[in-house]
Amino acid sequence: FSSVELTRTYLKRVSSFNSGLNSFVTVCEEQALQEAELADQRLKGGHTSLLAGIPIAHKDIFCTQGIKTSCGSKMLDKFVAPYDAHVVSQFKQAGAVMLGKTNMDEFAMGSSNENSFYGPVRNPWKESAVPGGSSGGSAAAVAARLCVAATGTDTGGSIRQPASFCGITGLKPTYGRVSRYGMIAFASSLDQGGPMARTAEDAAAMLQVMAGFDGRDSTSAEAAVPDYSATLGDDLRGLRIGVPKEYFGGGLDANIEASIQLALNEYVSMGAELVDISLPNTHLGVPTYYVVAPAECSSNLSRFDGVRFGHRCSEPKDLEDLYKRSRGEGFGAEVKRRIMIGTYALSAGYYDAYYLKAQKIRHLISDDFRAAFNQVDVIMGPTAPSTAFGIGEKADDPVTMYLSDIYTIAVNLAGLPGMSIPVQPVGGMPVGLQLIGNYFEEAKLLNVAHRLQ
Numbered sequence: 001f002s003s004v005e006l007t008r009t010y011l012k013r014v015s016s017f018n019s020g021l022n023s024f025v026t027v028c029e030e031q032a033l034q035e036a037e038l039a040d041q042r043l044k045g046g047h048t049s050l051l052a053g054i055p056i057a058h059k060d061i062f063c064t065q066g067i068k069t070s071c072g073s074k075m076l077d078k079f080v081a082p083y084d085a086h087v088v089s090q091f092k093q094a095g096a097v098m099l100g101k102t103n104m105d106e107f108a109m110g111s112s113n114e115n116s117f118y119g120p121v122r123n124p125w126k127e128s129a130v131p132g133g134s135s136g137g138s139a140a141a142v143a144a145r146l147c148v149a150a151t152g153t154d155t156g157g158s159i160r161q162p163a164s165f166c167g168i169t170g171l172k173p174t175y176g177r178v179s180r181y182g183m184i185a186f187a188s189s190l191d192q193g194g195p196m197a198r199t200a201e202d203a204a205a206m207l208q209v210m211a212g213f214d215g216r217d218s219t220s221a222e223a224a225v226p227d228y229s230a231t232l233g234d235d236l237r238g239l240r241i242g243v244p245k246e247y248f249g250g251g252l253d254a255n256i257e258a259s260i261q262l263a264l265n266e267y268v269s270m271g272a273e274l275v276d277i278s279l280p281n282t283h284l285g286v287p288t289y290y291v292v293a294p295a296e297c298s299s300n301l302s303r304f305d306g307v308r309f310g311h312r313c314s315e316p317k318d319l320e321d322l323y324k325r326s327r328g329e330g331f332g333a334e335v336k337r338r339i340m341i342g343t344y345a346l347s348a349g350y351y352d353a354y355y356l357k358a359q360k361i362r363h364l365i366s367d368d369f370r371a372a373f374n375q376v377d378v379i380m381g382p383t384a385p386s387t388a389f390g391i392g393e394k395a396d397d398p399v400t401m402y403l404s405d406i407y408t409i410a411v412n413l414a415g416l417p418g419m420s421i422p423v424q425p426v427g428g429m430p431v432g433l434q435l436i437g438n439y440f441e442e443a444k445l446l447n448v449a450h451r452l453q
């Protein structure tokens with residue numbers, strides 16, 4: 001069948017189910033069909049990209065030329081990007097079809113997608129549950145088969161946690177593996193784009209398009225990009241899997257622990273070996289992140305002042321009034337909370353006590369992983385301490401919400417690649433197994449994930 005037929009099928013699903021799920025904030029029906037026609041022509045002409053003609057969606061944090069890029073915020077509700085993000089242009093070149101832009105927590109701050117200006121996304125497995133966040137729109141869209149795959153971003157778990165809550169596969173690449181050009185900045189030393197898909201096989205095809213050096217991102221890595229699909233199916237005999245004792249502590253749901261154990265046993269039956277390891281600074285991940293990420297966001301978000309772009313209040317009295325009201329009206333509560341925490345942590349007299357201290361702890365966390373990778377090839381544990389929780393359940397308690405990222409955040413602080421893959425759930429809702437690899441070992445993670453699917 002043709003890409004036009006495939007695209008029509010997906011667009012039909014979007015129009016039937018999106019009003020319930022709220023996973024897309026923009027649907028580009030006409031443009032998608034044009035892209036599909038073009039892809040069909042290219043395919044007839046011998047174009048061989050794996051993704052040619054495949055309908056995908058982009059998280060609304062990636063700039064798309066001529067199409068609204070809101071980042072889930074009132075601040076950018078009317079912003080039409082004048083250029084494509086690197087990732088978006090890579091997919092265009094590969095001939096993929098963009099169905100639309102997916103909902104997300106405002107400026108990617110959140111773990112439940114309840115912080116979006118466009119309202120919460122619903123979990124396709126249970127209407128009253130959250131899809132996770134901040135890439136909840138992409139996760140729900142892939143899980144509900146409203147697109148084949150989607151892009152996401154992960155600053156502190158935002159690809160892996162929603163992948164786990166929605167029962168799909170998500171990969172957060174090594175920091176620097178995927179260009180951040182045109183990806184609206186939250187916390188620049190942590191932000192990384194990556195694929196969200198049904199399987200590791202699909203994620204490998206997506207990453208192939210996304211990865212690679214880009215001179216427009218100063219932290220883009222020059223490391224060569226391997227063929228991610230070529231090593232899928234490699235033998236796992238002798239693979240040493242590190243199981244960190246800190247990831248199986250008090251707060252972990254018993255059903256999740258049982259599901260993870262079943263998955264680990266399967267790896268043992270494939271010839272892998274389990275090694276008990278320790279990541280002793282795990283408990284410092286969340287507090288460290290909540291200094292570093294707000295500090296960087298307070299700086300990044302200072303550009304939204306109502307002057308050049310973004311929301312502008314009506315009839316400002318003077319410049320200060322313009323700044324205050326534009327920012328006051330444009331940002332939601334969680335974003336304001338982060339800006340205030342970050343500004344405080346960076347202010348004279350507090351910088352050493354908070355930001356500098358957090359940077360030092362960040363090194364200790366990286367050292368924990370370095371020591372672990374001297375002993376093992378890959379680390380495994382749960383992605384999140386619970387399955388998808390109810391909409392509204394944690395909305396008034398930011399600290400409990402922040403704790404849903406306890407197992408994912410350290411990976412960002414260290415800049416490592418991490419994945420979440422669905423495993424056989426014990427209990428009703430989807431459960432994610434987290435795989436953590438050494439720097440630039442995405443191919444290994446994808447293969448290990450693929451062998452379980």
Ligand code: GLN
Nearest residue numbers: 108109110155156157158
């Ligand atoms: N949930 C975390 C936060 O709210 C992580 C978000 C993300 O990875 N973008 O900051």
